[in-house]
Amino acid sequence: MHEAKPAGSTPGAMAGSAAGAIAGGLLSGDPARPETLSDRLASGVLSLINREGLNQGDPLPTVKVLAAQFSVTTPTMREALRRLQATDAVELRHGSGVYVGAGVHRTLMPNPNSMITDYAELAIQLVEARLVIEPGIAALAAQHRDEADLERLELALETATRSPDDPRPHLYFHRELARSSGNKVLYEIVDSLLEVRAREQQFLRRLITDRQRDYDEHQAIVVAVRAGDSAAAESLVREHLRELRYTVERTERQVSAPPGEPPTPRTRE
Numbered sequence: 001m002h003e004a005k006p007a008g009s010t011p012g013a014m015a016g017s018a019a020g021a022i023a024g025g026l027l028s029g030d031p032a033r034p035e036t037l038s039d040r041l042a043s044g045v046l047s048l049i050n051r052e053g054l055n056q057g058d059p060l061p062t063v064k065v066l067a068a069q070f071s072v073t074t075p076t077m078r079e080a081l082r083r084l085q086a087t088d089a090v091e092l093r094h095g096s097g098v099y100v101g102a103g104v105h106r107t108l109m110p111n112p113n114s115m116i117t118d119y120a121e122l123a124i125q126l127v128e129a130r131l132v133i134e135p136g137i138a139a140l141a142a143q144h145r146d147e148a149d150l151e152r153l154e155l156a157l158e159t160a161t162r163s164p165d166d167p168r169p170h171l172y173f174h175r176e177l178a179r180s181s182g183n184k185v186l187y188e189i190v191d192s193l194l195e196v197r198a199r200e201q202q203f204l205r206r207l208i209t210d211r212q213r214d215y216d217e218h219q220a221i222v223v224a225v226r227a228g229d230s231a232a233a234e235s236l237v238r239e240h241l242r243e244l245r246y247t248v249e250r251t252e253r254q255v256s257a258p259p260g261e262p263p264t265p266r267t268r269e
């Protein structure tokens with residue numbers, strides 16, 4: 001199996017992670033309360049993930065099998081898994097499929113109390129930040145990707161064309177690109193950025209109306225990464241994100257245009 005390299009995949013890192021904090025009873029809001037059966041099960045599943053060296057998208061045994069393994073009923077097991085799902089440590093899918101979630105090794109969590117309403121402005125800043133970071137990541141990915149990275153990038157490409165209800169694991173292209181850089185810190189930065197700014201990111205995604213072009217651009221990036229062409233990968237990602245920034249800026253202008261003055265239709269520059 002491929003030597004996986006997500007952020008914090010060493011066994012010791014789990015203790016400091018968000019998922020580890022849940023296992024420690026943080027979800028209850030009272031770290032001093034006695035450990036419940038659900039805590040122990042959650043912690044047991046996290047240990048299992050760690051022990052087996054599993055990563056995001058890897059399948060876990062079904063709820064039924066896990067329940068048998070931990071000698072509890074299926075509903076009890078499901079409850080423990082739902083708690084892990086709340087922080088993306090696992091992902092429960094239709095038909096009892098359980099997968100390792102994107103947040104299993106995550107060290108940073110979004111603030112659920114955040115009251116931000118001006119998504120457009122923050123979305124522009126999110127794209128700016130990504131423009132600073134991601135072209136360089138693409139260049140590194142072209143140098144450091146291995147076969148398993150390329151497989152995951154292909155899977156991420158395909159994820160974008162599938163229905164959200166599709167039971168197979170969902171991989172997100174830009175996360176996988178960062179993972180392919182072989183640099184855990186950069187992966188963590190991109191993962192955290194997309195997670196902490198998830199609402200702005202959703203706002204951005206809703207603006208992408210031309211899904212086919214988005215797919216084609218991602219595919220061109222994968223071709224460059226596969227070919228080991230750092231310069232091409234870098235400039236393709238830069239163009240891809242500039243296009244996104246242009247889209248969000250154009251939307252901003254249309255939203256803030258004075259009434260009675262229709263927004264000027266513009267084509268891609």
Ligand SMILES: [Zn+2]
Pocket residue numbers: 173174214218240
């Ligand atoms: Zn993209």
